[in-house]
Amino acid sequence: MNQELTDEEQAALKNIVSKLSTFEKQRGNLIPILQMIQEKIAYLPPETLKMVAEHLGILECEVYGVATFYNQFRFHPPGKHPIKVCLGTACHVRAGDIILENFERKLEISEGETTPDREFSIERVACVGCCALAPVAIIGETLHGNMAPSKVEGLLMRIEIEKEMAERKKQKNEPVQ
């Protein structure tokens, strides 16, 4: 779990420190504080749990205990393209688990993990509320309905192609300078 923090995350961490002081030192603020941290840095690095424990004057294991209890909190940094596969009841009946399996196979990670290059992460989510489009997967902000195993490959390929296009564009622009 010990990832190196990126520069961006280091900056966010400083921001969190100043934000933390605006919260009153009450136990009831524990979950709102954890939510604030996750909103800023997208997951809960071990450093932050320690900070929260110190701020509220409780044991670090208490903070960890609460954070691990709730599904919302992540301890791994999400990928640049977080993939969420819906496994609500309607998606399950229409074989959402096969879609999840396909993403896992293609990216060679399991749900809840991030690829080593931090490009992709896979998560399973409960109903996203568009059961009429089941099975459903969300990549980044975009929802993809009526998913099929063969669509998985196409979607990942599209992201790959878009990335290559962006790089080529960048290369084209650079020599001009």
Added chain:
Amino acid sequence: MSPSNNEKLDQVFRPIREEAKRRRKAFREAQVPKIHIGMATCGIASGALETKKAFEETLAERNIEALIHPVGCIGHCYAEPIVIIDHPDSGFPPIFYHEVTAGKAQMLAKLFLEEGDPRFEHVLGATVENDLIPSVMEFSRFNQEKRVVMEKCGYIDPEDIYDYIAEGGYSALVKVLKLTPDKIIREVRNSGLRGRGGAGFPTGKKWELAMRAEGQIKMVICNADEGDPGAYMDRTILESNPHQVLEGMAICAHAVGANKAIVYVRAEYPLAVKIVTKAIQQAKELGLLGKGILGTTFDLEIDVFQGSGAFVCGEETALIRSIEGYRGMPRHRPPYPVEKGLWGLPTVINNVKTLATVPSILENGATWFRGIGTENSPGTAIFSVVGNVVHAGLVEIPMGVTLRTLIFDICGGILNKKKFRAVQIGGPSGGCLPADFLDTPIDFDSLTEAGAMMGSGGMVVMDEDTCMVDVAKYFLDFTQKESCGKCTFCRIGTHHLLRILERLTKGEGQDNDLEMLESLSEDIKTGSLCGLGKTAPNPVLTSLEYFRDEYEAHVKEKRCPALMCRPLIAYYFDLDLCARGCDACATCCPVEAVFTTSNRKKGVDQELCVKCGECVVACPPEYDAVRKVSPPDLVPVVERAPEKK
């Protein structure tokens, strides 16, 4: 309250109401087309944002004057994104359009708004009776519903408080502020309203207990921690009409004597959080919440608390623990939260739907409410009907309607003309009911008697291709993960239940597994403290009772009758139908399990196949050559073509 105070109250509220009416009138009478777009989460998921953008761009580009009115969700998920276009100059009544993609939006803006052609092929129906276009009220999905809670959902802008007030909103609160708490509670009690969270506890009684509880400070909590993986009505209500919930909370707070309230919403519902927060702010600005509401001495502060996604927090004592900053574990009751709740204060916890029903009861009276639904379950029920059903979405019906009417008349029956197999009601706490129960009326008591329960209102319709063992396993997998771990029976018992079910779906079932499932289920029910553990075995028990033959097929024959459990099936190609040289299945196979035979037809490498069924979709309908069998050893042997040298 004295008569003069009542007059003062009216004086404060009148200008607010008049302002709302003035705005409404100005909007209605503006001589330009109005475009209402459903913008709740489900609409956005289906592309409502792109639709809105397409309308805006086309309107600007072509210089068309029109008003875009973002509204909530009307619950017709099968037709999202839904748009209502009201174009008075065209001579047509307001029209519902379904599945309005960005392209359709551009076309409608050009052809309908500019040229006056409503494009009949995309019309769902008119919103009102008229001579030109059939009205949606002719469809049973519209006319058999009875909207009490969701009446305004999908017609008003959830981010505009005046829209709600113009529809009569907050007048129930004004009425209530003139009454004594006793009178309010009597009205709610007489209405027979039962908690919509699932258990069906009489709301009036809960309020009365809280009112009589000792303590100066009391709390009201709106429970919107909707965790059932197939129910989303609470979210829809909060996103489409948040003020109705806030009004219900204010009425409750006034009745029980509370000055602080909390809306507990799941953090997974970011739009609902945003809309509710904004609604509270707006209501405060108009003096409908906050200090000295409408010039009276009644104060009410409402905060939003974001729940972090633990199913068990739907249980009231667990919910309280999580607000207090601890792991959300339920505790023993009594003392009930109405005596000792959040921070030890008397606390009323009501579900979103319960609170959203309250204003209409106070507005129209208990007798009116009793006129809807059945004797013991008055009012309406909201279900999210999903699964293999034609018109999926949220349906609000009077209690007492039968399952058959709901599934076959209102929701259009089973998709692809398949046969009905079962309906799962109440999510992970509910049960699966077979076709024999289709004539069961929907109300708290009848459903419980049949072995299911009202629960959160999730309803999954399943066709003949659904395996009941697999469905039971799915729900058990969910509850097992969500068990908080406090009670041994729930923590370890559900784990073992799941292990047995997994064994069955893999064809490794043992002789006494079914008996073990039954006895273990009963033990978990007895040995658990809260509703999660007490109801977790329900999906297993009901499916075991009504679909025992399926379980037996899994155990004795290692066969899945519905051909759904993947370890128990195998795919192959019928070589009489498979077309020589066709490569459709081979190209789409994600694991390259399809090979070519010596006469250039296809075979499946059973070792590689992951049984995703993609080849079934890919095989052109003219050939339709893919077959499934269970148990897998029935699959015919097909030889690979010898490798060329």
